[in-house]
Amino acid sequence: SSSYRPMTVIVAATMKNGIGLNGGLPWRLPGEMKYFARVTTGENLDSEECNAVVMGRKTWDGIPEKFRPLRNRQNLIVSRNPDGFDLSPSVPKLSVSKHSSVTHALASLPERYTRPTPQSNGKDTSRSSRVFLIGGSQIYAQCLEEAKSKEPLVDRILLTRVLEPAFDECDVFLSDFAQQQTKKISGGREGKAWTQSEHRELVDWVGWDVPEGVVEEKGVKYRYEMWVRL
Template sequence: MPTSPRLTAIVAATVEGGIGRDGGLPWRLPGEMKYFARVTTGEASTLPTGSRNAVIMGRKTWDGIPPKFRPLKDRHNLVVSRAGVDVSNNTNTTAHGSLEDAITLLPESTHRAFLIGGAQLYDQALPRYCDRVLLTRVLDKIECDAFLADFTSDKSWRQASHKDLCEWVGWEVPEGEVEEKGTKYRFEMWVRDL
């Protein structure tokens, strides 16, 4: 990893910035979850030999992952919690007291590092550590109690083209509006130079 690693935030958010409700996701979108898994795991053909991607998350995000899916497979899992969290029974999983510690202690074999939530970590990381946001923009109004700050109003961020998104992830992402289980969304990529 470079001495100053950059994170890619990956998040699904409503137009109003809603990202969660009652400690979980306020929607069930299997296609969007497959996109998340495929992007954060990485394509085997594009990963350097012996490397894997990393996912950094807060304790509430970790707790929100059903136990049968923890840790997220084929990725380094780094859990940030000031109060501590027991990850001793989970291989490829480490606990860290701060976001800075997690970033500093990313395994050397990390190819790309993704920030996957929650709201407090997004608030900390977006202004300082993230140079890319993979945003699934949920177009329907959905009640939420956790929110992503409106980073898009900061002029240093710009929306990349759909072609750039596909090139960065390494495969063809559905373009335009997608509808699943009555919920409409689209895949976006936002970038900035740090």
């Protein structure tokens, strides 16, 4: 529905796509959280630029107060009733805004951002001003559904796959994007909309050396993945 710059979903999900429990995350993984913070904050941005994080109201509520708004990022909060809730009074208003939909949030962002130049050989060396969709389940579902259309809101997913334990008690879930079949391929059949990138491509995109393979933290095993739309 747009010509907005596509967003990158960032999410940590179990094998059954569980992402949350009781309004918060089902686990406490400081190293994984550092990855989230480093990727969404970005590096080598122009001094007047920062990345944006788009989130639903419940996700905002789930972020510990001392970390809100997420620092060094533009925080955009989506709610059907933006006037119906208050940001806590201590919140520096400069870096936070409320919006009635994801598309309204995107429309509020400045147009300007550095595209890969011919000199950079098609490689985006700037990594400037990216927009991340950080949840939760309602907003993920809405925007991944949208990704089936011609001009998707989301064209990349940074998925931390939590392998074990199973965290079966999760009460909110990520829609099963990997099952989406949307692309017409030869013979009129449909191909998968999402494909997993090589680890190298994840490293190139974030710009620093992401651990490859299974990471273990506090007895939890997980893996950093990147998925892109075909």
